[in-house]
Amino acid sequence: MIYLLAFFLPPLALIFYGKIFQAIFNAVLWVVGIFFVLLGGWILWAIAVGHAIFVIHGSRADARTQKIVDAIKSGK
Template sequence: MIYLVAIICPPLALLFKGKIFQAILNGVLWGISAILFVLSLGFLGGLTFPIWIVTIIWAILTVRGANEQERHQEIVDAIKSNK
């Protein structure tokens, strides 16, 4: 479900995972992309799709990394509790 949020609104997915600084930077890029899409400023209008794709890929990779980190921490905690 978080991956769907990352596709629809990448900064929100990063906020859900606690990556506040990355969410702010991603939000700035996402906002620039949205503004350029709405305004379609000549040749700058062609930059909207690549910027939007970059923000989505960034969010998906960050969410995936956070999920893996949580999984690894659970394994470490389980090993420590068995000692």
């Protein structure tokens, strides 16, 4: 569900994940990208969407890794 939100509203998806500075950067890219989509281009919009998906995926991977590290530490 978060990836769907990242596709349609990338800055909002990043805010939900607590990535405020990335959301601000992404909002600038997204707004400029939307402006250029209206003029016939789509590259910046695609970069904004890709950035949001990449950051969300990385955040989820970090959480999984931290869970594994915590399980290993508690097993000692």
